[in-house]
Amino acid sequence: MTVLDIQGLSVSYGTPRGELRALRDVSLSVPERKIVGIVGESGCGKSTLISAIIRLMAPNARVRSGTVRFNGQDLLALPEARMRGLRGTEISMVFQDPMQTHNPVLTVGRQMIDIQYRDKRSKADKLKRAAEMLALVGIPDARARLNQYPFEFSGGMRQRIAIAMALMARPSLLIADEPTTALDATLEVQIIKRLRELQDEIGCSILFISHHLGVIAELCDEVVVMYAGEVVEAGSVRDVFHHPAHPYTRALLECDPGHIKEKTRNLPTIPGNIPDLVSLPGGCIFADRCPQRHDACTEHPVMSEASAGHRAACHLIKAGAPA
């Protein structure tokens, strides 16, 4: 059973320079009770993808084609009121910057009660529920801390609160947008561990966005690699990380400090920049930066299977080149 199934999604932004094609023909799916990671550099379309799923897009954004099926129904075709009904109940979000996530002039308790506004229970019950959730994510003395304001919590605490809020309604899908990027490494480990435990307990699926490969490897079952608005590789974490089929994924892995085995004076980088999404080059979008560029690359590659359940958009796969 698939919780989230995105097919052929293309999203553009209207800009003074012309149409910026932020997402092009993106397809991916999140199976039930699985954690799927999305990895890619900034500007690869991760944020656009999330805002398209929960339909909170910038005013100048437009879905050109595609479907976003959530438990079978196409979110893009839902009336706004129905969509709003899903947000925070069936689909929840945890955002990147915990310092920005909460309203600074309302108490944490107030905000946690507010998001239960659909519930008909008493305020005391809602407060009790909020305290339980805070305790669950590991905030000591939860009851008393509900009366405090966001600025009275540290960044790590605030991210725990954000996770507590997101899981309060026991959603079937949690979307986490780089939830640990703003935190330091020890906190990151704690939060990831807690997230994994909670996912197990609640039984939800998670779409986890990160540019930190180590976290993805630690947490996720499957991974989707995005580059410049396209999916370039997708498969199980084991397949993708151990046998990357796309040169971009390989480059990403090589640049990850956790993967560097030899002593070196210079950290490796991928030469070049992401292409201009207003005037896209024809052919493979990674060709300009690809060390294995060849004649076929002037044609846009389609996703093809490198092994069972492991697909990548590269001409080398068909050519049978070593992965």
Added chain:
Amino acid sequence: MLSYILRRIGLALVITVLAVTTLFVIIHAIPGDPVSTMLGPRASEDMRAALEQRMGLDRPLPVQIALFFGNMLRGDLGTDVFSNRAVTEIVLGQIPYTLVLILASIAWSAVLGIALGCYSAVRRNSLGDRLTGILSVSVIAVPAFVVSLYSLLIFAVRLQWFPAIGAGDTGDILDQLHHLVLPSLAIGLSWVGYIARLVRASMLEVLGEGHIRTARAFGLPERRVILGYALRLAILPTVTVIGVGMGFLLSAAVFIEIVFSRPGLGSLVIDSIMQRNYPVVMGSVLFSTLIFVASTTLADIVNAILDPRIRSGK
């Protein structure tokens, strides 16, 4: 919270003391002195000396200042040289008229300005937003007394919809309200534009912040997101501005009271200057300064109540 309020009131007291002292020093530093002002150029030396002594002006400046503060604490700002009534009593008799005028003006202009600003921010770049923008900018800096003269000409003299003179019969609330319309329209008009622009700008800033996206991602109704989450935060700068704006409103009220021949602090000051009634002028200026300092202090305290980050000093 309490400690913040106490600190803020302490600061207000310091500023009041400094302001009064500055006023004293300036008045001594500039040419012209109260005695000649009051008696005119043909006064005899004896008359001058008598008046100087009566007003305590024959003593050294620091002693005068100290005496003045001592008297002020007892509510004694001297006596009117002509009627022999206490200045405090005269000024306090006029303050309610001015306060009612100012509060009425700020009330209607704040309500309308906040509503327009919200609308403009939510419907950004719509026709309504653009129109509101142009109108706001156009009225922002037009002096209140020009508005008052034009509205006097149009609505009182020509159309005769509203009375031109006075504050209405005491005890007749409807009559007083009827007299309040044109003056408060004149004072408030530029504030509508100003507050609308301010609220629009801070709403747009707040609406772009992460926590608004969170509120929407949790499916909160848009109405609650705008009014309960965004405006709650965007209103803070407006509260400060309204507090500081009391100074401008007090200034505008002087003109408006003259134009509409309303009683109040402004009329009192102008009349007293005409009569060379120096103690009353000083008393009025002092009270208007006190009102101003009190209103900025109050605005800060209201802000601290609305914004927990301020009261904890973060």
Added chain:
Amino acid sequence: MSDTSLPKPRSEMGETMHHLLRDPLGLVGLVIVTLIVGSALLAPWIAPYDPIAMNIPDRLQGPSAAHLLGTDQIGRDTFSRVIWGGRVALQVALPTIGGAVAIGLILGMAAGYGPKWLDTLIVLFFDTLRSFPTVMFALAVVALVGPSLNTVILVIMATSIPTYGRVVRTLTQSLKEAEFITAERALGASTLRIMGVHLLPNVLGPLAVLAAMDIPTVVGLEAGLSFLGMGVRPPTPSWGSLLNDGYSLIRNTPWLIIAGGIPLILTTIGFTFLGEALRDVVDPKLRGKGGK
């Protein structure tokens, strides 16, 4: 999309003009301001009559070809007085704002860059100055020294200093921490050099915007005080005294008030539009800070 545009580099004069001309409201403002400043400068040549010459037989005439805006109670030509009134308005506004900007600049930079105690002292000074309602303060001084142009200038200047000083202080404080300044300091640049070469140019743009938006306020105050008979002395033509003449005759000769108010409204709209457009060019972040 939220505002992610980077702060624009300081525009050259030509670029500023280019932006102004593209903004329709800015263009309207520029035209009005040019008109007002031009007619004030050229008053002796374009005013059809001597603004203070009495002409009793022609008193209280309505608008006509000979007197575009009619005449007042002693037969002076209103149109000529309106044009000359612009001169007085600018004579008050320019030194007032110039002085306030200069003093505010020095104090604000000292507060923002100097030691903590100096900052506290200057801010306290600003708060004190700010705590006098301008008109009341002016009236208190006028009560002592009598009405005059210079009194008006000095009082408005004094109460305007904090407006500029506070903005300069805030800007200086934020710039002080900017990387290029820290680097400059590390290289041993003197405080004066940092202030003159790095801080000043960055502060001038926002100050110019504030000053442009402040001109209508000062012109309005001058007119207001003159209207009360506490500013410019008769027979010098001022828009405020014109309004005062009109006020006493409001029931029978409304054109005096209409004529006195129009230049004030035009001035405020012109300078406000220009100031807004300038601000959008110089610093979009300043939005909502000018005006009052």
